[in-house]
Amino acid sequence: MNVNFQSALPDExxxxxxxxxxxxxxxxxxxxxxxxxxHCMQTxxxxxxxxxxxxxxxxxxxxxxxxxxxxxxxxxAHSLGMLNNPRDIEEVKYIAEHYIxxxxxxxxxxxxxxxxxxxxxxxxxxxxxxxxxERQEQxxxxxxxxxxxxxxxxxxxxxxxxxxxxxxxxxLGYDEVERRFLRYQEIQVKHKGVIPLDxxxxxxxxLDHITLGYKSGDLIILGAQTGHGKTAFAxxxxxxxxxxxxxxxxxxxxxxSREQIALRWASILSEIEHDRIRMGDISQNELSMILNGYSKxxxxxxxxxPCPNLTPEKTISxxxxxxxxxxxxxxxxxxVGRMEKQDPKLQEWQILEQIIKTQKLLAxxxxxxxxxxxxxxxxxSLQGAKRMKNECDLMLKxxxxxxxxxxxxxxLNKYARKPNYYLYIEKNRDGRxxxxxxxxxxxxxxxxxxxxxxxx
Amino acid sequence: MSAGDEDxxxxxxxxxxxxxxxGIRGRITVDEMKFLLDLLELVLIKKDKPNFIDLLxxxxxxxxxxxxxxxxxxxxxxxxxxxxxxxxxxxTMIEELINEKFxxxxx
Numbered sequence: 001m002n003v004n005f006q007s008a009l010p011d012e013x014x015x016x017x018x019x020x021x022x023x024x025x026x027x028x029x030x031x032x033x034x035x036x037x038x039h040c041m042q043t044x045x046x047x048x049x050x051x052x053x054x055x056x057x058x059x060x061x062x063x064x065x066x067x068x069x070x071x072x073x074x075x076x077a078h079s080l081g082m083l084n085n086p087r088d089i090e091e092v093k094y095i096a097e098h099y100i101x102x103x104x105x106x107x108x109x110x111x112x113x114x115x116x117x118x119x120x121x122x123x124x125x126x127x128x129x130x131x132x133x134e135r136q137e138q139x140x141x142x143x144x145x146x147x148x149x150x151x152x153x154x155x156x157x158x159x160x161x162x163x164x165x166x167x168x169x170x171x172l173g174y175d176e177v178e179r180r181f182l183r184y185q186e187i188q189v190k191h192k193g194v195i196p197l198d199x200x201x202x203x204x205x206x207l208d209h210i211t212l213g214y215k216s217g218d219l220i221i222l223g224a225q226t227g228h229g230k231t232a233f234a235x236x237x238x239x240x241x242x243x244x245x246x247x248x249x250x251x252x253x254x255x256x257s258r259e260q261i262a263l264r265w266a267s268i269l270s271e272i273e274h275d276r277i278r279m280g281d282i283s284q285n286e287l288s289m290i291l292n293g294y295s296k297x298x299x300x301x302x303x304x305x306p307c308p309n310l311t312p313e314k315t316i317s318x319x320x321x322x323x324x325x326x327x328x329x330x331x332x333x334x335x336v337g338r339m340e341k342q343d344p345k346l347q348e349w350q351i352l353e354q355i356i357k358t359q360k361l362l363a364x365x366x367x368x369x370x371x372x373x374x375x376x377x378x379x380x381s382l383q384g385a386k387r388m389k390n391e392c393d394l395m396l397k398x399x400x401x402x403x404x405x406x407x408x409x410x411x412l413n414k415y416a417r418k419p420n421y422y423l424y425i426e427k428n429r430d431g432r433x434x435x436x437x438x439x440x441x442x443x444x445x446x447x448x449x450x451x452x453x454x455x456x
Numbered sequence: 457m458s459a460g461d462e463d464x465x466x467x468x469x470x471x472x473x474x475x476x477x478x479g480i481r482g483r484i485t486v487d488e489m490k491f492l493l494d495l496l497e498l499v500l501i502k503k504d505k506p507n508f509i510d511l512l513x514x515x516x517x518x519x520x521x522x523x524x525x526x527x528x529x530x531x532x533x534x535x536x537x538x539x540x541x542x543x544x545x546x547x548t549m550i551e552e553l554i555n556e557k558f559x560x561x562x563x
Contacts, residue, residue, distance in 0.1 A: 029465060067501075070472045071497040074493060078476070078479070078489075083480075084480060085480060086477055089477050092473070093470075096469040096472075097469060099465060
């Protein structure tokens with residue numbers, strides 16, 4: 001018996017030309033669809049070689065920050081000597097005409113990927129059939145075990161589903177310990193006992209010391225009441241990471257305009273009162289200081305995306321795009337309460353929980369730190385806080401000291417300048433929590449600093 | 457997606473295919489093909505530089521001095537659409553050439 005698996009199966013089981021065309025067409029006409037396909041698909045998912053080649057071209061354009069439109073595809077293909085006869089153009093035109101709406105992109109991607117899985121399964125059957133025919137004397141147990149191995153790889157659908165063997169786990173553990181051992185040695189010798197950061201600088205020395213920075217894969221929640229400095233904290237973090245440390249970050253703001261965000265930077269970078277800047281009541285010298293501040297912003301890695309109708313799905317799409325194109329190390333969402341509700345039947349805390357879960361997955365998948373700003377209730381509590389706390393790696397609360405505490409707490413007099421705010425570490429997966437970090441928050445200049453103790 | 461959007465996408469796809477087809481068949485040069493594709497992108501996708509587009513409408517090739525037409529065409533084929541400075545510089549130059557072409561008032 002000689003079985004040709006490929007020809008024994010109907011074509012429509014192995015490939016779906018229409019879905020392939022729809023995916024490519026969506027990539028040509030919609031940036032969101034392009035981001036989705038870029039992140040979810042591989043060249044080998046396409047059955048038709050020409051479709052695979054077009055997918056590669058579109059991905060290559062996307063990586064170079066060129067929106068992969070039909071025109072850009074034609075130009076790119078021409079410059080590479082592809083699509084060089086009228087029939088090719090007809091074919092690409094036919095693909096382009098398959099665009100309906102990028103809302104359905106996930107459906108079409110799934111269909112293409114499912115067919116690719118079937119083809120891999122057919123390959124698996126063919127290979128094992130071949131082995132059985134050619135090596136009849138072999139150990140059947142071994143043959144079955146090998147087949148099971150291959151089959152497991154086929155069913156472990158995504159790369160992320162990798163299972164660690166005992167050997168993998170031991171190697172990983174030893175590497176981690178060795179890395180920490182070498183770092184400790186380095187700290188003792190090079191840094192004279194000061195522990196260097198493991199992640200991105202927080203902008204506060206005391207917080208850096210406790211957390212060792214915001215690490216990739218971390219979800220950080222910062223809670224504050226209305227008007228208590230959420231945006232100032234977000235931009236302070238952005239300054240520390242993107243301006244001072246030179247790393248790329250994406251800042252999503254749901255309530256401020258581009259102009260408002262740009263204007264905030266003037267105060268933060270020049271330390272001139274925001275009200276005066278807004279009115280234009282500044283001297284020539286101060287104007288030069290502001291210009292100097294903006295030159296630092298120009299050279300920084302701060303990418304801003306004002307987005308009043310932000311949804312959890314949109315954050316995924318935007319984060320993926322900026323991770324691929326700008327190699328961002330962090331994303332800040334300012335703030336989550338303004339995100340669009342997908343399901344009006346859900347309670348507020350259920351929606352928040354969903355958003356937080358999405359952001360944690362996003363941080364882990366893209367290997368970036370994600371900071372989400374949330375609004376605290378007037379009593380300082382947070383709706384659904386327990387569930388949010390479970391998901392995040394670091395939970396901070398920013399609050400002003402009460403008037404009574406400012407007057408009565410002797411401890412606060414031990415600072416060179418009396419702190420007016422504090423950061424409370426509600427949860428810290430990698431270290432101490434329940435700690436209050438006093439800070440000086442200059443509301444007018446929109447700046448935040450560690451409060452310095454006298455004698456330090 | 458509205459019916460209007462669908463129409464624009466259809467016109468864009470059809471026109472891009474037509475330009476590429478003319479280029480591949482050798483009816484227009486590679487430079488001409490690239491320029492027309494960039495122009496199509498500018499008008500229908502980026503919806504940018506309306507002044508530049510208005511200027512091109514004023515050109516009216518075939519009317520007036522043929523030599524100036526050739527210079528304008530050569531200038532246009534050299535425009536780098538991704539370089540804002542190049543676009544602005546060439547726009548000024550083309551504007552001067554069109555003024556020169558119609559200096560006797562024939563428009």
